[in-house]
Amino acid sequence: MATLETQPRSNRDAMGRRGIVDWTLRMARRQPLGFAGGIIVLLMVLMAVFADFLAPFDPEAADFTSMLVGPGAVSDMSGATFWLGTDQFGRDLFSRIIYGARTALTVGFTCAILGSTLGMLLGVASAYFGGYFDLIVQRIIDVFMAFPLIIMALAIVAIFGTGTDKVIIAITIPFIPRCARIVRSSALAIREMPYIDAARSIGYGHMRIIVRHIAPNVVAPFLIMLTAFLGEAILLEASLSYLGLGVQEPTPAWGLMLQGGAEEYAESAPWVPVFPGLAITIAVFGFNLFGDAVRDALDPKLRSQ
Amino acid sequence: MYSRLTKALGAATFGSALALTAAATPALAQEPQYGGELRLVVGSDIPSYDAHIESTFGMIHPIRPFYSLLIRVNPDNPSSPTDFVCDLCVGGVPEPTNGGKTYTFKIREGVKFHDGTPLTSADIKATFDKLAFPPEGIASNRKAYFKMVESVEAPDATTVVFNLSFPSGTFIPSVAMPFNFIYAKKDLDEHGYTWHQTNVNGSGPFKFVEHVQGSHVKGVKNPDYYHEGMPYLDGFMSIIAPKMSVRLQAIRGGQADIEFRGFPPKARDDLVSALGDDIVVQESDWNCVLIVTPNHEVKPFDDPRVRRALSLALDRQGGSEYLSKIAIVKTVGGIGFPGHPLSSTPEYLEKNIAGYGRDLEANRAEARRLLKEAGHENLKFTLHNRGVDQPYKVVGTWAIDQWKQIGADVEQWVQPSSPFYATLQKQKNFDVSLDFNCQAVVNPIADISKFLPSGGANYSNFEDAELEQIYVDLLKAETFDEQKGLFQRYEKRVLDDLASQFITLWWYKINPYRSYVHGWKIAPSHYLNQSLENIWIDAAERKRQLGG
Numbered sequence: 001m002a003t004l005e006t007q008p009r010s011n012r013d014a015m016g017r018r019g020i021v022d023w024t025l026r027m028a029r030r031q032p033l034g035f036a037g038g039i040i041v042l043l044m045v046l047m048a049v050f051a052d053f054l055a056p057f058d059p060e061a062a063d064f065t066s067m068l069v070g071p072g073a074v075s076d077m078s079g080a081t082f083w084l085g086t087d088q089f090g091r092d093l094f095s096r097i098i099y100g101a102r103t104a105l106t107v108g109f110t111c112a113i114l115g116s117t118l119g120m121l122l123g124v125a126s127a128y129f130g131g132y133f134d135l136i137v138q139r140i141i142d143v144f145m146a147f148p149l150i151i152m153a154l155a156i157v158a159i160f161g162t163g164t165d166k167v168i169i170a171i172t173i174p175f176i177p178r179c180a181r182i183v184r185s186s187a188l189a190i191r192e193m194p195y196i197d198a199a200r201s202i203g204y205g206h207m208r209i210i211v212r213h214i215a216p217n218v219v220a221p222f223l224i225m226l227t228a229f230l231g232e233a234i235l236l237e238a239s240l241s242y243l244g245l246g247v248q249e250p251t252p253a254w255g256l257m258l259q260g261g262a263e264e265y266a267e268s269a270p271w272v273p274v275f276p277g278l279a280i281t282i283a284v285f286g287f288n289l290f291g292d293a294v295r296d297a298l299d300p301k302l303r304s305q
Numbered sequence: 306m307y308s309r310l311t312k313a314l315g316a317a318t319f320g321s322a323l324a325l326t327a328a329a330t331p332a333l334a335q336e337p338q339y340g341g342e343l344r345l346v347v348g349s350d351i352p353s354y355d356a357h358i359e360s361t362f363g364m365i366h367p368i369r370p371f372y373s374l375l376i377r378v379n380p381d382n383p384s385s386p387t388d389f390v391c392d393l394c395v396g397g398v399p400e401p402t403n404g405g406k407t408y409t410f411k412i413r414e415g416v417k418f419h420d421g422t423p424l425t426s427a428d429i430k431a432t433f434d435k436l437a438f439p440p441e442g443i444a445s446n447r448k449a450y451f452k453m454v455e456s457v458e459a460p461d462a463t464t465v466v467f468n469l470s471f472p473s474g475t476f477i478p479s480v481a482m483p484f485n486f487i488y489a490k491k492d493l494d495e496h497g498y499t500w501h502q503t504n505v506n507g508s509g510p511f512k513f514v515e516h517v518q519g520s521h522v523k524g525v526k527n528p529d530y531y532h533e534g535m536p537y538l539d540g541f542m543s544i545i546a547p548k549m550s551v552r553l554q555a556i557r558g559g560q561a562d563i564e565f566r567g568f569p570p571k572a573r574d575d576l577v578s579a580l581g582d583d584i585v586v587q588e589s590d591w592n593c594v595l596i597v598t599p600n601h602e603v604k605p606f607d608d609p610r611v612r613r614a615l616s617l618a619l620d621r622q623g624g625s626e627y628l629s630k631i632a633i634v635k636t637v638g639g640i641g642f643p644g645h646p647l648s649s650t651p652e653y654l655e656k657n658i659a660g661y662g663r664d665l666e667a668n669r670a671e672a673r674r675l676l677k678e679a680g681h682e683n684l685k686f687t688l689h690n691r692g693v694d695q696p697y698k699v700v701g702t703w704a705i706d707q708w709k710q711i712g713a714d715v716e717q718w719v720q721p722s723s724p725f726y727a728t729l730q731k732q733k734n735f736d737v738s739l740d741f742n743c744q745a746v747v748n749p750i751a752d753i754s755k756f757l758p759s760g761g762a763n764y765s766n767f768e769d770a771e772l773e774q775i776y777v778d779l780l781k782a783e784t785f786d787e788q789k790g791l792f793q794r795y796e797k798r799v800l801d802d803l804a805s806q807f808i809t810l811w812w813y814k815i816n817p818y819r820s821y822v823h824g825w826k827i828a829p830s831h832y833l834n835q836s837l838e839n840i841w842i843d844a845a846e847r848k849r850q851l852g853g
Binding site: 060061062064067088089161162163244245248249250251263264265267268 | 548549550569571572574575623626627630631692694698699701702703705706709716717718719720724
């Protein structure tokens, strides 16, 4: 460590860069699918963050002189190329897909983080307190888990209405009990550990024990659920939007793009449903691969193998 | 009164429309054939069987064939707004007497309800009493249309007399509305006024067989039907299919023969391209219009400058050109059905009504000026819309793009039909909403009551005594010129002075169907000409197309 500190900054940077490259190559060898998933996730994040610079057109601007033109056509108005063609309003599909990544990631990350965090707290609390509290919480969770995710989300949208914020609520709520159930099973074992008894005996409060001593030890299942939820949330958002119950026009969102084009234009303008469909498929595929890799990395049994 | 004044003009104006329809109609030289079952697809479930309380094609298309009307739009000339013929009455539609205040109908003898009960004038009186004077707690969606009716009498078994409180040009078109199913007095007396919501007993060309919820309605030929030689079909099957793609593929795949509401242009093109001569298309202007309804109780939409700016921003001519390629809208018009003698011409609208001028840049510059003057240069609001693609969501998305051109930042809030109407009627918590005015019989004076604050179906939440007075004067106007002048004053008040609501585009009806289906003629409404009695099937052609 001391040696490292005495090395010139350029050497340290070079070693750091080499370290990252080595680690990346190592990851690519050990977890090629997870690595590919990570690349997809990274590309999506970059697309979402830099959408303003990457998109050649305003994703919401209609150009009625270029309705339903195919991939590679050139706009009469701006001279720019519609790389993936246009939809029925003459909007550039490429730009809408780039901006759609922003919608997907906003919904995906928000729902996954909120759902798994709240689920973790609920699961840990349920395991920690036990007794009637645990019994009641678990029965409520049973009720929620009796419904398939999409049905539960549909019911919540029916109550709260449509729009991005409502979709986030609709997807987050069904995630909470799913994460809580998984985390609880890990937390039940941790609750019996001597150091928890020790923490109790020296007078730590419940909140401190839950947050500082149990929660950090259920990070593995928490992270696994979080990454699994990311892909699921993107797919759910796309499903709700496809059903007309999610994000609304003119906001660019992949499911909504499918909803607007799949039925009417699948035959005459196949690019309208195909590209948003591909975007959803690739994104969910990427997040699932990435999630699996995270699970493998955090699961001691799999890691030892 | 109305028919005398406008019949000649109506006939002339609609001549061209008729010609267009006729051109699209398959040749009628063939003799009608008997037999076969018509399979129609309907894009909606049935809320109830009671037409007196319903306003949806989801009820009319499967249930209308079981019932009769007193008078109706001529099934051989349904595109005319002034051609009415008797259904249960005999002879022609009566001319009024007593200074336009009395109409006497002679009722056809020997007609029976499907349960065998003879139909008499007492049934007609009971039906119109229910429609015009429903008892406390009983709904009638047509009550407002019969405001002029003072009483209905049945002096003998074959005579019905309507006494009006004032002469009205809207009376006959109101009687001819397809929702005025004639019910048996016996049913109303014995079972009550809500019995027809869940039971069917009519006297129409087909008898009710079954309704499987969410699946289909089945009817069979009524052998005792009173119009000689009709119906031609042995029966019909109304298949419920809410998704447009399912309806489209049902026709394409030979699982259904026809859909009566209408498809968007792309669907028509796909069908024609796939099936060629096996598909026939009829098209017509449609007595339906999408209206922008600002909520006057929400700021800044209480300011007429803001409302006017929103109307000025809409490129109606461009919208007509482009949206007609992807949606069931096409015609630019004012508040009255385009082409009707009472309605304003495109030239008049361009010169006199904000937002119809062809200089789009000037319109939008004026819109920006008005917003600036009103202190809302960066106007931000939510457009409330109905969760139905055609044409609501398409037109909503177009309108948002148009408003963006004058600097407005608009989000869309879409609700399914029931909550959508709950928002408009009860919660009233919207900024600006899309709403529609769809009518059956073209009856402009009655139809434009939609724009009247006291009309019962206006959701703009405002009051205007001047507008109310113009409408009262219009109802009582006796000459066509007087009606026309007042109609234009009313229109200018709504669309220009107040911009209380404004028009987007009128709908355009496109009905592609299998070419072995004959006898049906398109009307300017998806509610009209739906008794199915005049439809027949060319069995050989059907066999050629579908096999079997």
